[in-house]
Amino acid sequence: MRLRNITVGADPELFIVNEKTGKVVSSIGIIPGEKGNAWKSDDMPEGFGIEVDNILGEFNIPPCRTKEEFINNIEYMKDYIDRFVKEKNPDLGIQCIASREVDEDQLQSDEAKLFGCSPDFNAYTEMENEKPDGESTNLRSAGFHIHIGYDNNDIDTSVQLVKYLDLYLGVPAVIDDPDKKRRSLYGKAGSFRLTPYGVEYRSLSSAMMKDKKTLKKVWYRIVSAIDAFNNERELPSSSAVRKAIDNSSVEMAKKLVEQFDLV
Secondary structure (H helix, E strand, O other): OOOOOOEEEEOOEEEEEEOOOOOEEOOEOOEOOEOOEOEOOOOOOOOOEEEEEOOEEEEEOOOEOOHHHHHHHHHHHHHHHHHHHHHHOOOEEEEOOOEEEOOHHHOOOOHHHOOOOOOOEEOOOOOEOOOOOOOOOOEEEOEOOEEEEOOOOOHHHHHHHHHHHHHHHHHHHHHHOOOOOHHHOOOOOOEEEEEOOEEEEOOOEHHHHOOHHHHHHHHHHHHHHHHHHHOOOOOOOHHHHHHHHHOOOHHHHHHHHHHOOOO
16 A cells, blocks of 8 residues: 555654753653643644643644655754753753753653553564553653654554654664663653554654754655655565564664665
8 A cells, every 4th residue: 555645743842951051850840731731822833832731842743744844843843942941040951862850850740750641562573562661760751752643544554654653763863862761661662653644653762853954854754754654665674673673782773774764
């Protein structure tokens, strides 16, 4: 099945930090909106919104069809949240990074200890991924979840697409974003959720939206993954892909990048 009428969206997470101390600040009480019920200001275009997820800030963008839309929408929301938190406290800002250790005083609420309201799944085992325990660690991680919409979507197509996204996005990201701590919590190979319009790919971290140059890479890799899927190009063994991503193996990732001429 070829993917048709494709859209690309995202619901990225980011850290709020005190730019003077460098410490993470919980977004609870700073950013409005709750998980699944994003807050939208009167001046925010349709399809955008912000909310709290654990202690992180999260935002939504509308579905995109071009590189320019994708990059501009994400940069717009990054700038919006940065301005929003600075209005609350001029010392605050945002940080797009895979993971941070957070001081205990920022983790006192029930929400700060809650990981993963909804389960995600593994495209290789087709089983639910184990949910991390937010009570046992001060490590928090931020994801850059990519949403692919397409006509007449079905489960088998979405699961197969995730494997192409793993090769073309997840594997090169191991080189660009070598953080190993987040992958101990989230972002394992094949991580996905089904959506009414297609699939949500959940392996990338917030570090992959740190600047326009990196976002451009992400867009081209999404396009390459979809093209490879539509043309039924060869995939490597699942064990090689899972070793590269799950173990943050830069060595294995580089081998796959060379073998499949990835960007």
